[in-house]
Amino acid sequence: MEAYTEIREAVARLCAGFPGPYWRALDREMTYPTEFVTALTESGYLSVLIPEEYGGSGLPLSAAAAILEEVQRAGCNGGACHAQMYTMGTLLRHGSDAQKAAYLPAIAEGRLRLQAFGVTEPSSGTDTGSLKTTARRDGDHYVVNGQKIWTSRAEHSDLMLLLARTTPRSEGMKRTDGLSVLLVDMREAIGNGLTIRPIRTMMNHATTEVFFDNLRVPADNLIGEEGRGFRYILSGMNAERILIAAECVGDAKWFIDKAKRYAADRSVFGRPIGANQGVQFPIAKAYANMRAAELMVREALSLYESGTNPGAEANMAKMLAADASFEAANACIQTHGGFGFAEEYDIERKFRETRLYQVAPISTNLILAYLSEHVLGLPRSY
Numbered sequence: 001m002e003a004y005t006e007i008r009e010a011v012a013r014l015c016a017g018f019p020g021p022y023w024r025a026l027d028r029e030m031t032y033p034t035e036f037v038t039a040l041t042e043s044g045y046l047s048v049l050i051p052e053e054y055g056g057s058g059l060p061l062s063a064a065a066a067i068l069e070e071v072q073r074a075g076c077n078g079g080a081c082h083a084q085m086y087t088m089g090t091l092l093r094h095g096s097d098a099q100k101a102a103y104l105p106a107i108a109e110g111r112l113r114l115q116a117f118g119v120t121e122p123s124s125g126t127d128t129g130s131l132k133t134t135a136r137r138d139g140d141h142y143v144v145n146g147q148k149i150w151t152s153r154a155e156h157s158d159l160m161l162l163l164a165r166t167t168p169r170s171e172g173m174k175r176t177d178g179l180s181v182l183l184v185d186m187r188e189a190i191g192n193g194l195t196i197r198p199i200r201t202m203m204n205h206a207t208t209e210v211f212f213d214n215l216r217v218p219a220d221n222l223i224g225e226e227g228r229g230f231r232y233i234l235s236g237m238n239a240e241r242i243l244i245a246a247e248c249v250g251d252a253k254w255f256i257d258k259a260k261r262y263a264a265d266r267s268v269f270g271r272p273i274g275a276n277q278g279v280q281f282p283i284a285k286a287y288a289n290m291r292a293a294e295l296m297v298r299e300a301l302s303l304y305e306s307g308t309n310p311g312a313e314a315n316m317a318k319m320l321a322a323d324a325s326f327e328a329a330n331a332c333i334q335t336h337g338g339f340g341f342a343e344e345y346d347i348e349r350k351f352r353e354t355r356l357y358q359v360a361p362i363s364t365n366l367i368l369a370y371l372s373e374h375v376l377g378l379p380r381s382y
């Protein structure tokens with residue numbers, strides 16, 4: 001698999017312009033890193049997956065993974081903009097030529113942002129098949145009613161990829177049938193049936209809840225066929241899991257590097273703390289687990305790029321990488337003793353940020369349940 005060394009170096013150079021103090025100031029005020037996202041957009045990194053004919057670089061998912069890994073490795077936070085990469089798969093694989101021509105060039109140029117992904121609802125949670133938001137066909141429009149929660153970046157996006165029920169659930173129907181994907185242009189929708197309310201969280205993530213009240217969406221904005229949306233979203237979700245796993249690997253590398261340097265520099269009892277096995281072993285273990293997770297990310301990427309939908313590998317990559325990043329975060333904070341808790345070291349901020357990936361975009365329990373049922377053939381537990 002291509003290493004993307006030049007892209008990685010260029011992303012690292014860009015990220016060097018956004019050091020700890022930049023992120024700390026945003027974190028304090030819970031504000032969106034607009035300058036950072038603009039810099040990534042203008043350098044073309046957020047459009048690497050868009051085919052060249054539409055103005056992007058036409059690179060595979062592994063290029064996006066390399067970019068996001070480097071962003072995290074540099075101490076920045078790709079959570080502000082990673083959705084443009086992972087929602088892209090649904091649009092590229094299932095959107096019509098007319099939709100691609102209408103949106104992709106403007107996204108590639110940075111005039112249009114595709115950063116919002118509306119799946120989770122307050123009452124359905126992980127049980128996507130039971131979501132309640134409806135899209136009812138009315139002439140050449142769909143009329144959308146309902147609510148989404150945790151729709152991140154909605155205030156900083158022009159477009160939202162929305163999953164809604166177009167056919168009511170009925171006896172004998174598969175629970176995930178009857179769902180459809182709509183591309184919602186939020187520029188026209190806000191104030192005309194769409195309301196966005198920010199949710200403050202333990203880290204700076206620009207997440208929101210979104211309300212639909214008779215929002216009219218042109219039927220032309222339906223992605224693929226009506227009722228088959230869950231399948232389309234799944235390929236996007238696998239891309240999402242793989243990319244977030246790459247981000248977690250980047251986080252783990254940042255924590256390990258920070259811990260290693262501090263363990264070598266900090267002297268207590270007249271010698272570096274890193275000379276103690278009790279300090280060095282947790283860092284070494286975190287390193288080994290990060291490398292194992294990195295291999296699974298590569299395996300998932302190569303399967304995804306061969307055109308399949310590697311559910312098991314995408315899920316395992318995400319779980320192993322999220323565990324590796326959180327283990328590294330713990331080792332890093334412990335290595336730093338009291339200083340690990342001081343804002344100016346950035347560790348507590350990154351610690352809070354990487355903790356999210358034990359829960360989102362899919363929680364560890366649900367990954368284990370997936371593996372138990374679909375890989376090991378055990379009875380479905382839910």
Ligand SMILES: Cc1cc2nc3c(=O)[nH]c(=O)nc-3n(C[C@H](O)[C@H](O)[C@H](O)COP(=O)(O)OP(=O)(O)OC[C@H]3O[C@@H](n4cnc5c(N)ncnc54)[C@H](O)[C@@H]3O)c2cc1C
Pocket residue numbers: 116117118119120124125126127149150151152153201205207356359360361362363364365366369381382
């Ligand atoms: C900051 C943030 C950003 C997010 N961004 C987005 C976004 O942009 N778009 C979007 O659509 N969603 C987003 N999400 C939602 C995220 O994907 C969900 O929070 C996640 O999938 C878990 O769903 P839930 O919160 O409803 O938890 P629930 O489904 O209510 O689960 C709660 C707990 O119970 C456990 N659990 C549930 N069922 C079972 C079972 N059968 N067996 C064992 N354990 C079980 C889960 O593992 C979890 O730990 C975001 C969430 C957060 C916190």
